[in-house]
Amino acid sequence: KQKTAYEISACLVGSEMCIRDSPIVDFTAFDEQIKLSARKSGQWCFDAIKELNSRVESTLFNDSKGAKALREQFGAHGLTNTEFLWFFSDIFVELIQYGARRELCNALKDQSHDVRLEWLSKNYQRVIRPQDYGTYFLANETYDHERNGRQWMYQQCSQFGWMQTAPIDDRTSMRSKLVNLDFYRRVCKLAYGEGIWPNIEEFNYQFGATRLEVTKLILTNGDEDPWKWAGVRSSRSKGIYAYEIVCDDCAHCVDLSTPKETEDKRLTQTRVRIAYRLWLWFNGF
Numbered sequence: 001k002q003k004t005a006y007e008i009s010a011c012l013v014g015s016e017m018c019i020r021d022s023p024i025v026d027f028t029a030f031d032e033q034i035k036l037s038a039r040k041s042g043q044w045c046f047d048a049i050k051e052l053n054s055r056v057e058s059t060l061f062n063d064s065k066g067a068k069a070l071r072e073q074f075g076a077h078g079l080t081n082t083e084f085l086w087f088f089s090d091i092f093v094e095l096i097q098y099g100a101r102r103e104l105c106n107a108l109k110d111q112s113h114d115v116r117l118e119w120l121s122k123n124y125q126r127v128i129r130p131q132d133y134g135t136y137f138l139a140n141e142t143y144d145h146e147r148n149g150r151q152w153m154y155q156q157c158s159q160f161g162w163m164q165t166a167p168i169d170d171r172t173s174m175r176s177k178l179v180n181l182d183f184y185r186r187v188c189k190l191a192y193g194e195g196i197w198p199n200i201e202e203f204n205y206q207f208g209a210t211r212l213e214v215t216k217l218i219l220t221n222g223d224e225d226p227w228k229w230a231g232v233r234s235s236r237s238k239g240i241y242a243y244e245i246v247c248d249d250c251a252h253c254v255d256l257s258t259p260k261e262t263e264d265k266r267l268t269q270t271r272v273r274i275a276y277r278l279w280l281w282f283n284g285f
Helices: 028-038 043-062 064-074 081-097 101-108 113-126 149-160 181-192 200-207 226-230 265-282
Strands: 217-222 240-245
Touching (some): 028 043, 043 064, 064 113, 081 101, 081 181, 081 226, 149 181, 149 200, 217 226
Parallel strands (some): 217 240
């Protein structure tokens, strides 16, 4: 154990250090990173993701029988068409975000549309629940410690923003353009009430954005993590260190996982650098 000046020290480990000088409401860079991450497997992977989203959108709005089958296949009976598109695009987002990009792309490669849908329907539960994308659920105030979709979305609607929308350039967009800011405004209103929308300038002013009055801070990002575009990716001052971990499937919170002998050496090297930095700090008290 290390003796520390507990009155002036604290240790915090978090999943996201999303701090920016400039506010982000329309977070198009998120999907742009999904494209870049998917393309590490090959352009064909991003094209497959894009095609799946496009065909699902067409089915929802043009084929009532097919739309019903989709909802049954994914257990998403209570979602509107656009809520389903939001949910469906996040299946890819969450799998890539949590380090399963290679697995996802391999499952999609050279497969038919139906086979791809079948794989997605059997694997989406690992990362998301369709209920978290329905305003009927988000508006439900019943306490359940195993469900945090309402709380997370409230933070986005009231403070953070980070609304994940399709980039203007269709070549970098994989999700439907119907999942736009107007859609999110409707979600926020129906789930939390009139007038709920983030004032990010005020939020940044309150918490300091990147002008952090702290020392001994480590910020990490995985190369494939889309959240890195809402955070700090380079060291800006003495005492604040930023590390970006560049390797296959190095995504969200990759450095917080249990170390493995088979992990990429670049991840191991970053862990060593972090441990060394912490050792220096603790021994400096």
